[in-house]
Amino acid sequence: MRTSRTGRAGQYAALLAYLVFLAFPFLWLVSTAFKPPRELASLHPTWIPEDPTLANFRQAFDEQPLLDAALNSLAAALGTAVIAVLLATPMAYVMARRRTRLARAAIGWVVVSQAFPLVLVIIPLFLVLRNLRLIDSMTGLVMVYVVWALPFALWMLVGYVRAVPRELEEAAAVDGAGRLRTLVSVTAPLLAPGLVATALFAFVTAWNEFFFALVLLKTPEKQTLPVVLTHFIGAEGVADLGPLAAAAFLATLPSLVVFALIQRRITGGMLTGAVKS
Amino acid sequence: MTSVTEAERPAARAPRPGGDGRVTDRGAWFLVLPALIPILILSVGPLLYGILLSFTDAQSGRTEATRWIGGLNFQDLLHDTLFWESFRIGLVWAVAVTVPQFLLALGLALLLNQDLRLRWLARALAIVPWAMPEVVVGVMWRLVYAPDAGILNETLRDLGLGDGRDWLSGLGTALPAVVVVGVWAGMPTTTVALLAGLQNTPRELHEAAAVDGAGAWRRFRTVTWPALRPVALSITALNLIWNFNSFALVYVLTSGGPGGRTRLPMLFAYEEAFRYGQFGYAAAMGCVMVAAVSVLLAVLLAGRLRGGDTA
Numbered sequence: 001m002r003t004s005r006t007g008r009a010g011q012y013a014a015l016l017a018y019l020v021f022l023a024f025p026f027l028w029l030v031s032t033a034f035k036p037p038r039e040l041a042s043l044h045p046t047w048i049p050e051d052p053t054l055a056n057f058r059q060a061f062d063e064q065p066l067l068d069a070a071l072n073s074l075a076a077a078l079g080t081a082v083i084a085v086l087l088a089t090p091m092a093y094v095m096a097r098r099r100t101r102l103a104r105a106a107i108g109w110v111v112v113s114q115a116f117p118l119v120l121v122i123i124p125l126f127l128v129l130r131n132l133r134l135i136d137s138m139t140g141l142v143m144v145y146v147v148w149a150l151p152f153a154l155w156m157l158v159g160y161v162r163a164v165p166r167e168l169e170e171a172a173a174v175d176g177a178g179r180l181r182t183l184v185s186v187t188a189p190l191l192a193p194g195l196v197a198t199a200l201f202a203f204v205t206a207w208n209e210f211f212f213a214l215v216l217l218k219t220p221e222k223q224t225l226p227v228v229l230t231h232f233i234g235a236e237g238v239a240d241l242g243p244l245a246a247a248a249f250l251a252t253l254p255s256l257v258v259f260a261l262i263q264r265r266i267t268g269g270m271l272t273g274a275v276k277s
Numbered sequence: 278m279t280s281v282t283e284a285e286r287p288a289a290r291a292p293r294p295g296g297d298g299r300v301t302d303r304g305a306w307f308l309v310l311p312a313l314i315p316i317l318i319l320s321v322g323p324l325l326y327g328i329l330l331s332f333t334d335a336q337s338g339r340t341e342a343t344r345w346i347g348g349l350n351f352q353d354l355l356h357d358t359l360f361w362e363s364f365r366i367g368l369v370w371a372v373a374v375t376v377p378q379f380l381l382a383l384g385l386a387l388l389l390n391q392d393l394r395l396r397w398l399a400r401a402l403a404i405v406p407w408a409m410p411e412v413v414v415g416v417m418w419r420l421v422y423a424p425d426a427g428i429l430n431e432t433l434r435d436l437g438l439g440d441g442r443d444w445l446s447g448l449g450t451a452l453p454a455v456v457v458v459g460v461w462a463g464m465p466t467t468t469v470a471l472l473a474g475l476q477n478t479p480r481e482l483h484e485a486a487a488v489d490g491a492g493a494w495r496r497f498r499t500v501t502w503p504a505l506r507p508v509a510l511s512i513t514a515l516n517l518i519w520n521f522n523s524f525a526l527v528y529v530l531t532s533g534g535p536g537g538r539t540r541l542p543m544l545f546a547y548e549e550a551f552r553y554g555q556f557g558y559a560a561a562m563g564c565v566m567v568a569a570v571s572v573l574l575a576v577l578l579a580g581r582l583r584g585g586d587t588a
Contacts, residue, residue, distance in 0.1 A: 011393060012393065014388060018388070018399065021461070022464070023405070025414075042426065043425055044431060045426045086311070090309070091308060091309045091311070093308060106312075106316070109321065114515065115574065116324055116522075117521075117563050117566045119543055119546040121324060121327060124322075124327045127326075143319060146315060147320050150312055150315070204408060210410065210528075226411070226525075227412075229416060241420060241426060245416070248416040251410060252413045255409060256408050258408075259405075260401070
């Protein structure tokens with residue numbers, strides 16, 4: 001579309017403003033993570049550390065069980081990703097290919113469940129898991145995460161299944177391939193990128209989750225990264241900024257890497273999902 | 278796109294042999310159950326259980342049996358001024374975050390829909406807040422707002438706008454400061470959804486309107502907005518719900534302080550349940566929050582129906 005020269009300049013200025021607004025807090029986090037205590041106490045902090053150091057990272061690992069926390073987070077995220085995709089894929093297939101009442105009810109529930117505050121879910125969940133002796137356990141946490149990740153996983157997967165042309169499956173059926181055979185050798189390969197994207201999305205969701213982990217995990221050695229991060233902030237709200245920044249920076253890296261991998265697919269998945277409903 | 282698949286479906290289904298339908302129906306059940314059972318047990322069940330709990334005196338560490346107490350929790354809640362203050366803060370927060378979130382995201386989505394250089398960078402960056410753990414977002418902004426070593430105060434000092442202040446613990450500044458973080462954190466989802474909506478608007482109509490001499494604002498109002506409206510309403514409704522129910526950000530930034538000025542209803546209910554162990558009472562709060570959200574949604578949906586859209 002034709003846009004005047006000043007219009008263009010205005011657009012670039014606006015885009016730049018957005019970029020600054022979106023990026024500066026993260027840049028500040030990185031900057032703080034590499035600053036020595038003297039600079040952190042200074043009244044005139046600088047964007048680029050004058051005397052960059054890794055001391056904050058060392059101190060962060062000394063103060064809190066960060067490595068345990070990272071391994072716990074990894075276990076929770078991997079478990080959630082694999083199980084959620086395994087459970088959601090068959091249902092998403094049915095929802096995409098057939099318009100059964102059940103599938104519609106499931107989608108309806110997915111939407112309705114968004115409206116409920118977590119507090120109404122967590123108290124009963126806490127009681128149920130306590131009866132099953134699954135409080136303070138990774139199994140209990142992953143069970144909750146899987147159910148919690150299912151809505152969006154279903155949403156994404158339905159879009160991906162729709163993108164696999166029905167005609168291909170029908171052609172395979174005409175050629176005499178059974179239903180299972182068709183699924184395994186025609187549908188699955190075409191669906192694979194979508195499955196990976198959904199799994200990675202579930203991974204990030206679980207890696208980042210805070211509320212359930214806060215309530216369900218009690219022992220410090222069993223807690224996940226987001227919960228352990230809050231331990232850097234003292235009771236009075238006073239925090240040792242350097243180690244806090246360093247730990248926060250490390251906790252974010254995996255999410256950012258995974259998100260960079262699936263960025264396109266997420267927007268794509270939302271596109272196809274949006275077109276449908 | 279919808280209409281195409283719609284039209285294909287009956288044609289594709291017709292040639293199938295008739296007897297096949299029943300078998301696949303049973304097959305469909307087996308495919309659906311693995312996801313359905315966990316949803317029933319760990320999502321539908323707990324919610325119903327939670328609603329029941331709000332009519333009991335359930336407490337955390339107690340050994341005696343829980344008793345049915347009818348509407349007593351709700352009666353108590355009615356007179357709990359602290360809760361209603363928190364409820365009011367929750368509503369203010371939800372609206373104050375959702376509205377700027379929408380306007381800013383709309384602006385960004387419109388820009389990203391243009392053919393600009395650096396668009397790829399902007400698209401990637403626009404998603405970053407979404408990728409970060411909410412706790413890290415909170416930590417990050419604590420660093421920005423930090424009274425001495427924070428970049429906000431330093432920038433203000435550089436610009437000669439005073440000495441800055443302790444944003445998160447000032448009675449007047451805490452809520453606005455937290456709202457800014459809420460807006461920042463929720464922009465990506467909104468932007469992506471709106472961008473998806475924009476890419477569905479008919480380009481030809483846009484061009485035709487431009488040829489007819491319609492200015493940018495008119496083109497937006499007559500061509501873009503009608504096509505975008507359903508997506509805009511859905512994402513706004515979702516944002517309102519998410520924001521009203523949000524927890525982690527404020528927990529990390531202020532834990533509800535100073536003096537309860539940022540104590541969102543979720544924080545209040547969390548403390549009631551897991552600090553004081555009042556499960557039944559906290560569940561009642563949850564129910565009131567659901568009711569509030571339903572009213573909000575009803576108002577939004579009524580607006581949508583009045584507009585005559587069906588998407």
